[in-house]
Structures are given as structure tokens and as C-alpha cells.
Amino acid sequence: MRPMRTALYLPANRASAVAKARMADCDAVILHLEDAVAPEAKDQARSDAVAAVTEGGFGDRLLVIRINALDSAWGPDDCAALSDARPDAVLLPKISSAADIADARALLPVDLPIWAMLETCAAFLDLGAIARDGRQNGLAAFVLGTNDLALEMRCTLDTQRSALLPLLTQAVVAARAHGLIVLDGVFNDIADAEGLASQCAQGAELGFDGKTIIHPAQLAPANTAFGPTPAQIEQASAIIAAFSAAENAGKGVIRLDGKMVELLHLRQAEQTLAIHRAITARAG
Numbered sequence: 001m002r003p004m005r006t007a008l009y010l011p012a013n014r015a016s017a018v019a020k021a022r023m024a025d026c027d028a029v030i031l032h033l034e035d036a037v038a039p040e041a042k043d044q045a046r047s048d049a050v051a052a053v054t055e056g057g058f059g060d061r062l063l064v065i066r067i068n069a070l071d072s073a074w075g076p077d078d079c080a081a082l083s084d085a086r087p088d089a090v091l092l093p094k095i096s097s098a099a100d101i102a103d104a105r106a107l108l109p110v111d112l113p114i115w116a117m118l119e120t121c122a123a124f125l126d127l128g129a130i131a132r133d134g135r136q137n138g139l140a141a142f143v144l145g146t147n148d149l150a151l152e153m154r155c156t157l158d159t160q161r162s163a164l165l166p167l168l169t170q171a172v173v174a175a176r177a178h179g180l181i182v183l184d185g186v187f188n189d190i191a192d193a194e195g196l197a198s199q200c201a202q203g204a205e206l207g208f209d210g211k212t213i214i215h216p217a218q219l220a221p222a223n224t225a226f227g228p229t230p231a232q233i234e235q236a237s238a239i240i241a242a243f244s245a246a247e248n249a250g251k252g253v254i255r256l257d258g259k260m261v262e263l264l265h266l267r268q269a270e271q272t273l274a275i276h277r278a279i280t281a282r283a284g
């Protein structure tokens, strides 16, 4: 089990951010070349991304490059550069259909896992097919692009995201049905710690694996929200101990602290402890 609580975005051409990301307490780093990199800086950002990945130093953080859309002026060159960079995954922006993933797979010069941004209305109309067919083409994760999505929908993007809730749930369902990682969108207000904590709690409650992050100050609250709590760890240990007790041997359901606990809870408990161990090992 690999924790995926936080994925830190940074424009690949911001050297001080690249240096910070090498030591940041995040599970993934997304060097990006798309929006937030000005058109005149695209070529520089691309070669900076290749240099950063080649130089390494990101430890066990998953290293992802978000390229420009394949039908943009920079997409094909970004794709070609991946054969030099060899990150752990490539993130495709603004996909609209399952065909976009297949096209990317055909264009990519190396066999990298594909992550896809869900940030267009069209993608949500074709979500089941994107997840199912995408899986055949190496799709490994969905990443919500809540800014672009709200812009295209012309809806309000407040902290609680009421207009987006049905879509956030759909994204989680499609990801779970096809074994994909699913990461929540960014929280833009870097100064609003309370808002961030509340939105992280919402994302965790909805079932997201983690959140995409735009500033190092957002990492600690998001890591906490998407990691197992001390109470969950304690409960998971108790469930595992109970099922291991001699008097419960061979049982599929038991009563623990007044509650029914089944084998599905045992599997969930084992998963919780595996993630906890992985987080502790990284911190160590």
C-alpha cells in the first residue's frame, strides 16, 4: 500500500520550488508545464523538468510531469521530452474522452503510467468509458481539476463545493470501479487554513485518496486529513487482534465493543495499518 495523501504541484521552471519539493512532506510531486507556465516560458520549463527528473533527489516521492494538451502547440514536444526525463507517470490535462487516453498512449515514446485530469464537462459525460478503456491503455489515476471544471460549468467554487459534489462522487466511483488512484482538486486560498482543513475533511469523507496541493504550507493539514487517525489505527489493531484470537478462529463475523465486525472490516483494518506503516517508514 502506497500512501497518496498529497501531490504537490509546482511549475517546472521555478527553481526554488523544485528544490523545496525534493524535501517536501508529500507523496507525489507534479512538475507541470501547462497552465501557470506562461507561453514564452514553455520551452524553458520543459528542459527544466527534464533536468530536475534526471538529477533526481526526490526520494520515494512519486514524480509526475503534467504536460500540455496533446493538441496544443507544446504537447508533442512535451511528449517527446518524456523519453529523456522518464518520470514515474505523465499527467494529461483537460481530457474529454477515452480516445484522448488512447491517443496519448500512441504518442508517448515510453511506457509510462498515465494520470488524467478530470476538468472538462465532456469527461464527466464519458467517465465510465474513460476509466474502463483508459485502464487498458495504462491509466493509473484521476486528478480533479476543480478550477477548470467550475469555469466551464459556470458554477460557484466555494469551500464546500456544493455545485461540484455529484461530480466529485462520480469521479471516486469510476476510479474505484477500475482500480485507479483518485486525487481531489486544489484549494486556491493559501492563507485560509480553516477552509483548507474543512475541504480536506470533505475530500477524505468522499473517498478521495488524497489532495493536490499548490503550496508547501498546505501539506501538513492535507497529510493529516488523508492519513489514518490515531483512533482508526487503534480500532484497526483491535479488529485484527480480535480476528486472530483463538475463540474467533474460522468466524466470518464477530461482536467487538458492541458492534458487528465482518471480514470486510478485517480487510479494511489491514489496509489501514499497511498505509500507517508506509507513512511511518517514510517519516523515519
Ligand SMILES: CC(C)(COP(=O)(O)OP(=O)(O)OC[C@H]1O[C@@H](n2cnc3c(N)ncnc32)[C@H](O)[C@@H]1OP(=O)(O)O)[C@@H](O)C(=O)NCCC(=O)NCCSC(=O)C[C@H](O)C(=O)O
Binding pocket: 008, 009, 010, 011, 014, 016, 017, 018, 020, 021, 032, 035, 036, 119, 144, 145, 146, 147, 148, 149, 185, 186, 213, 214, 215, 216
Ligand atoms: C501560488 C504561488 C505562486 C505562491 O507563490 P509565492 O507567494 O511566491 O510563495 P511563497 O513566497 O510563500 O513561497 C515560499 C517558498 O516556498 C516555495 N514554494 C511555493 N510554492 C511552492 C510549491 N508549489 N512547491 C514547492 N515549493 C513552493 C517557494 O519557491 C519559496 O521558496 P524559497 O524562495 O526557497 O523560500 C506558488 O505557491 C506556486 O507557484 N504554486 C504552484 C502553482 C501551480 O503549480 N499551479 C498549477 C497547479 S493548480 C492547477 O493546475 C489547477 C487545476 O488544473 C484546476 O483546473 O483546478
Ligand SMILES: [Mg+2]
Binding pocket: 035, 093, 119, 145, 147, 148
Ligand atoms: Mg486545470
